[in-house]
Structure formats: C-alpha cells, structure tokens
Amino acid sequence: MSTDHLTYEQAMAELQTIMQELQQEQVSIDDLSSKSERAQQLIQYCQEKLRDINLRLEKAADKQDPSA
Numbered sequence: 001m002s003t004d005h006l007t008y009e010q011a012m013a014e015l016q017t018i019m020q021e022l023q024q025e026q027v028s029i030d031d032l033s034s035k036s037e038r039a040q041q042l043i044q045y046c047q048e049k050l051r052d053i054n055l056r057l058e059k060a061a062d063k064q065d066p067s068a
Helices: 008-023 029-064
Strands: none
Touching: 008 029
C-alpha cells in the first residue's frame, strides 16, 4: 500500500494500529514481515513530512528576519 495519498495523521493512526497489534501479539508470524515493512514505510513517510515542514518553517523565519 502506498503512502502517496495519506495525510500525516492517517499515517500515524495506521502506524499506531500496527504497533498495538505487534505489542498485543495479534500478528501472525506470516504477517509479521509485511507489517514490519509497512511500519517502516509509514515511519519514513512521517519523518519526511516533518523534515519538509521544518524546512518550510526555517525558510519562512529567514524571510521574516532581515539579518539572516
């Protein structure tokens, strides 16, 4: 499943669901690999979103500060 059309909140909710399943041992051995891979995709997606927002905020702050 792609992360292309997910919001950050949707990705985090899916990640939390996967983590709960793993912690409660609700995932079969057969599904463990795919769940782990999906969790990694979601983590990477969320990290990229946060980095992008951070860069935008830094650029906006630089525009506001004429001494920068």
